[in-house]
Amino acid sequence: GNSTAVAASSRDEEPDRQCPICLGEIQKMKTLEKCRHSFCEDCITRALQVKTACPMCGRFYGQLVGNQPPNGRMLVTRDAGLLLPGYEKFGTIIIQYVFPPGVQG
Template identity: 55%
Template sequence: MSKVNASLPGGPRSPGPGEGHCIICMDDIVEKRTLEKCMHSFCASCISEVFKVKPACPICNTFYGAYVGMQPQNGSMEVTRNWERLPGFESCGTIVIDYRFPAGIQEAGHPNPGRRYAGTSRRAFLPANTEGERVLRLLRRAFDQRLLFTVGTSATTGLSNVITWNDVHHKTNMQGGPQCFGYPDPGYLLRVQDELRSKGVTEDVVSKPVDRES
């Protein structure tokens, strides 16, 4: 017999999180697993599948281990500094980040494993102040955890099998404001830290070794 829809008059109320209901499969919990930090519960098989993609609670985003992404492994991240001023940060110089990736072969987890992807290089800018240095540390950690780039289809060119940004926004121009991916943009440094936090990259994990098997 099928379950009665909880929205129908007189139907039973569907239990919420923590009441025997798994928000992943939207059904009763089978072989309950409760996460030790946040105490949210799910079907053991459901949360195991979620953790294969991202080791974080799907309710509160508490992380359980390092999140390692699908960024190509053969890239580099180089940092230099100069005394040019970014609009809105005239009291300090500029941090220049150069990312470089040669062409390579897609791995399991990429859209077309075994096919080649094109190489690329990207340059980004941060203010060389306390907050900018903090963001740089976080970006370095995210790069080491393979979280800043992935292989897919470019949103700007429509080309497939290319290296693309992976939901952590960078300032690729020094000027022009947000519409040109540049400065001034007073809220950018806070926003990018929120984006990194959503991937489990925070100041308290920066000093820990990267577990690339997670």
């Protein structure tokens, strides 16, 4: 008989300690609860004052007032170079939501 051994190792996990805003080491890490992106507390606090959305993925973090603008778009792209374990055949599908700034009329 044959037996198959599956070796699982995840040593290539990169410690995500770089702040995408100041590009330095994250100080007082603050992780956004919906998208799990991490920033310095100071950096993300300032960024959210300018725009209440995640600077990395654009996820909205402000208070929703009224309806979203009617002409938002959803972009779906495929990155064949980004492979998810177990789904290597499919590449990675990236979904981007694009809503122009403004208030619905």
